[in-house]
Amino acid sequence: PHGFFIDADGYIWTSDARGVGDKGHQVMKFTQDGTLLMTLGTAGVAGDGEDTFDGPADVAVAPNGDIFVVDGHGNNRVVKFNKDGEFVMSWGEAGTGPGQFNEPHSVAFDSQGRLFVGDRVNERIQVFDQNGQYLAEWPGIMASGMDITEDDVIYVADYQLRLGIVIANANDFTEIGFIENAMPEGVTVDGMGNVYAGEVLPRNLKKFVKN
Known part of the structure; x- marks a missing residue:
């Protein structure tokens, strides 16, 4: 397993x-007791078609049930499915322009339903609507993982460039905090504001308690 997402109904992706x-x-969908409900992609087969991925990095589910997969380790694209797992569309290709990617690695929604994609090797986060229309970008950050709270505070795990967890306003990318002493590839925030960082190379999970 590489990326995780818990949807509004409590299912684990x-x-x-x-x-x-x-x-x-x-990409797989489970109940909280581990019952498999859905799979996307073809087991053991790398590809760039409607039913194949090549190292899918992360997944997020919109409030209406649409599924967005960042297919970033072998492909440079975002793939959209409906709530039943049927292919809808994909966008992206290798490059540095708007809507192009170099190893997209993470994905999250803000309160407006905008899709944030961590375009890691291009050192930026790109923002799209749910139909793949480019809206904005935040340069100077290598987002391996990210989480956005209900009040649109974004937490970005950057263990390669910024060497910590960057905290910012998701509306205008104004930075409001930074957590040092972390080499995170994944990050999430609980309802109390505590931050959890998954560190791959040290094989650690760290909890940072909100003051």
């Missing part, structure tokens, strides 16, 4: 990025 034998290159 994960991207099974690495392909080994007849496993991987899929």
